[in-house]
Amino acid sequence: MHSILNGNACEHPSERDVHMGPAGALAEWHKRTNAEVERIEEHCLELFDRDYKYSIIHNTNGEVCGHYPRKIVFLEYESSDSNKESFESTVQISKLQDLVNRSKMARCRGRFVCPVILYNGKHVCRSSTLAGWGELYGRTGYNYIFSGGSDDTFGDAEEVLEDDCAVGNNDSQLFDKVRGSDIKLLKYLSVRYICDLMVEKKKVKFGLNVTSSEKVDKAHRYADFTLLSVPYPGCEFFREYKDRDYTAEGLVFNWNQDYVDAPLTIPDFFTRNLNINWSEYRSWDLVQQTQNYLKLLLHIINSDDENGLLVHCISGWDRTPLFVSLLRLSLWADRAVHASLEPSEILYLTIAYDWFLFGLVLFLFHLNIYRENMTILFFCLFFFISRCTFVPDRQVRLEAVRELFLAAYSSTVGLKSSSPSPSGAISGLLEQFARGVGLRGTNAII
Numbered sequence: 001m002h003s004i005l006n007g008n009a010c011e012h013p014s015e016r017d018v019h020m021g022p023a024g025a026l027a028e029w030h031k032r033t034n035a036e037v038e039r040i041e042e043h044c045l046e047l048f049d050r051d052y053k054y055s056i057i058h059n060t061n062g063e064v065c066g067h068y069p070r071k072i073v074f075l076e077y078e079s080s081d082s083n084k085e086s087f088e089s090t091v092q093i094s095k096l097q098d099l100v101n102r103s104k105m106a107r108c109r110g111r112f113v114c115p116v117i118l119y120n121g122k123h124v125c126r127s128s129t130l131a132g133w134g135e136l137y138g139r140t141g142y143n144y145i146f147s148g149g150s151d152d153t154f155g156d157a158e159e160v161l162e163d164d165c166a167v168g169n170n171d172s173q174l175f176d177k178v179r180g181s182d183i184k185l186l187k188y189l190s191v192r193y194i195c196d197l198m199v200e201k202k203k204v205k206f207g208l209n210v211t212s213s214e215k216v217d218k219a220h221r222y223a224d225f226t227l228l229s230v231p232y233p234g235c236e237f238f239r240e241y242k243d244r245d246y247t248a249e250g251l252v253f254n255w256n257q258d259y260v261d262a263p264l265t266i267p268d269f270f271t272r273n274l275n276i277n278w279s280e281y282r283s284w285d286l287v288q289q290t291q292n293y294l295k296l297l298l299h300i301i302n303s304d305d306e307n308g309l310l311v312h313c314i315s316g317w318d319r320t321p322l323f324v325s326l327l328r329l330s331l332w333a334d335r336a337v338h339a340s341l342e343p344s345e346i347l348y349l350t351i352a353y354d355w356f357l358f359g360l361v362l363f364l365f366h367l368n369i370y371r372e373n374m375t376i377l378f379f380c381l382f383f384f385i386s387r388c389t390f391v392p393d394r395q396v397r398l399e400a401v402r403e404l405f406l407a408a409y410s411s412t413v414g415l416k417s418s419s420p421s422p423s424g425a426i427s428g429l430l431e432q433f434a435r436g437v438g439l440r441g442t443n444a445i446i
Contacts, residue, residue: 040352041071047349050340052118053079055093057100064100065110067317069357075118078339091188099185106182107131108211111316113185115308116354117328119301119337123189123308126324126358128316129198130212136178172219179221192226192307193300197319199231199253199260211314215265228300229265230293233286235318238375241286248286248379255282266296274299286379294326301327317359322380325354329401333394343400347381351405381405 048054057072059065064072074096104112108128117124186194194214203211214222215229233253241248254260264281271278276292284292301309311327313319331337332346341349355377386399 037070037357041069041357044069044349044353044357045071045073047338047341047345048073048075051078051338053077055096057093057097057114064104065112067109067359068111068114069353072114073353074115075123077121078118096188099181099188103178103181103185105131105136106178107312108135108315113182113189113191113310115189116324117331117337119331120305122301122304122306123191124301124324124327125186125189125191125308125310126316126320127310127312128211128320129196129203129312129314130179130182130214130217132202132211133175135211136174175219176221179217183221183224186225186310190306190308191310192304193228193309194222194225195228195230195297195300195309195311196262197230197232197311197313197323199233199255199262201262203314213262215262226267227265228267228270228296229262230296231260231262231264232289232293232313232319234313235376237286238318238379241379242375246378251286252283253286253289270296270299270303290322290326294323294330297323297327298330318376321354321358322376325350325380328354329398333397343397344404347401347404351377351381378409382409 045054052075054076055074057064057074059068059070059072062068062070074091074093076091100112104110106112108131111128113125113127115123115125196213196215198213201213201216214225215227237253241251244251264278266278274292274295276295278292281289281292297309297311311320311323328337328350329346332341338346338349382402382405386395386402
């Protein structure tokens with residue numbers, strides 16, 4: 001694979017830019033960054049194009065979501081070069097874009113339900129959790145002011161869901177509108193199953209409910225969906241993983257913390273055939289918990305021939321890409337998705353698309369979150385990948401991905417005892433992560 005990146009493109013404005021002044025330095029940095037992001041996006045499109053007919057949801061200036069890709073890929077169907085134009089999609093991209101625009105305010109930080117994997121005609125989607133009243137009112141007020149006093153984000157009133165109790169209640173009516181649009185998008189994508197990774201029912205800060213969740217929607221708007229509460233610790237917990245010299249065995253989350261109030265809730269028909277004692281989930285270490293949750297997600301998407309899956313945590317940029325990435329790699333190892341991609345290519349795609357492009361702006365400007373995200377990425381792609389299979393062919397394919405990742409990570413972020421990377425493109429991509437926030441250092445993980 002040819003190298004598409006250099007090592008300096010996403011550095012923050014530095015001393016060499018001081019003579020330009022703060023504004024000039026920042027503008028120059030944005031210019032360099034945008035050029036490299038465009039290269040990454042175009043290479044991702046090339047990789048998707050190998051096996052799929054796809055359309056693009058345009059997000060050029062972040063007008064749909066400020067930290068989603070500028071070109072959001074909607075996979076329509078699996079294809080080869082010979083039949084790429086021989087089928088018609090069952091989804092109209094203009095209709096999908098309209099539903100996205102209408103529903104984007106329903107979820108935290110505008111991170112709407114976005115399809116990212118196509119498996120046997122079913123969509124695996126990602127998002128953040130539902131927006132709480134504080135964020136919702138803040139963003140609707142902003143849109144109202146800057147649209148000249150009119151807000152048609154949600155269309156006609158008769159198109160949205162309403163409860164009898166909502167009549168005369170502005171709060172309930174607003175939630176009906178935005179969550180009604182979110183539900184329409186989910187149904188248009190044929191998503192039936194929603195897996196919520198939050199360890200809390202609602203995110204609370206300073207005594208206020210900042211975000212909500214489908215599982216605690218008081219009006220039961222999501223009653224048509226199968227809701228699974230699968231609590232999984234967030235980025236703060238992975239600091240302990242890092243502090244333990246990246247040892248995940250024996251690392252158990254403290255479920256007795258005050259804010260942890262979301263129990264594990266899985267319908268019986270998903271637990272019968274997995275041979276897992278789910279009642280013991282509070283005693284599982286990080287490895288066991290991740291293994292069992294991945295088994296569950298794979299079981300869900302294999303048990304229904306028609307309906308898709310949504311996976312989300314709170315903001316959708318740490319736990320969510322962890323499981324989206326593991327699903328993509330696991331299905332690829334089974335030759336069920338991205339069938340034509342080599343190990344280096346699927347590794348590049350999952351790092352670039354699932355992690356980098358779905359959080360670029362956030363990661364570059366929020367140093368602490370960025371570093372914890374890198375720790376989760378390391379756990380996902382290095383530590384966990386040989387541990388999730390004993391099928392020979394599958395294991396060989398995943399081990400190849402793991403070795404490529406280790407070599408690239410070693411040569412960029414800085415692990416002890418590294419070998420030359422066989423893929424300059426992956427090293428270059430990780431270099432953007434590392435240099436962007438000064439992360440490159442002298443970690444001794446192995």
